Amino acid sequence: MNPRLKELYYSKIQTDLAKKLSLKNKLMSPKLKKVVINMGLGTDGNDKKILKSYSDDIAMITGQKPVVTKFKKSISNFKTRKNTDAGLKVTLRKNKMYEFVDRLINIALPRIKDFGGLSSRSFDKFGNYTLGIKEHVVFPEVNFDKVEKIRGLDITIVTHGRNNDHNLALLEEFNFPFNKENKN
Numbered sequence: 001m002n003p004r005l006k007e008l009y010y011s012k013i014q015t016d017l018a019k020k021l022s023l024k025n026k027l028m029s030p031k032l033k034k035v036v037i038n039m040g041l042g043t044d045g046n047d048k049k050i051l052k053s054y055s056d057d058i059a060m061i062t063g064q065k066p067v068v069t070k071f072k073k074s075i076s077n078f079k080t081r082k083n084t085d086a087g088l089k090v091t092l093r094k095n096k097m098y099e100f101v102d103r104l105i106n107i108a109l110p111r112i113k114d115f116g117g118l119s120s121r122s123f124d125k126f127g128n129y130t131l132g133i134k135e136h137v138v139f140p141e142v143n144f145d146k147v148e149k150i151r152g153l154d155i156t157i158v159t160h161g162r163n164n165d166h167n168l169a170l171l172e173e174f175n176f177p178f179n180k181e182n183k184n
Contacts, residue, residue: 030170031159035158036156038153042087058090069088132154133152
């Protein structure tokens with residue numbers, strides 16, 4: 001069964017974007033490629049119990065087992081050693097990507113305390129939109145009672161569009177709650 005957001009994109013959003021952006025073909029309209037979720041653990045990555053706990057949390061949030069990332073070099077001021085555990089990363093594609101974006105927009109973001117909207121300026125030069133969430137417990141899959149320490153998440157949404165205006169129009173069609181004051 002296809003996710004609700006995927007069906008909405010192919011039935012309505014794709015043709016609406018082609019008209020709105022005056023594209024020749026609806027297949028030229030921007031689309032989502034993948035979503036990357038990253039959680040840095042720092043020195044807590046050395047503790048296998050903590051690593052397993054956060055790995056289970058991310059697996060529940062995304063529906064996919066995370067990959068453990070490693071430090072690339074040793075830095076004494078940060079108390080890091082080369083090839084020790086640094087954090088967790090998950091890359092979502094296809095149906096799981098659409099399901100995650102749907103839960104992010106409709107469930108997780110409205111649960112953030114004092115949420116004022118997302119910045120529309122968080123695009124990089126490649127068309128990737130990155131947002132940070134300070135508390136990973138805003139997702140309902142995480143049991144708040146079992147969490148030892150609240151961690152932040154970095155979410156990067158990789159899009160395929162001609163420029164950042166096209167990518168912004170795509171995310172607006174998906175009902176991302178952008179802050180109206182920050183608009184370009």
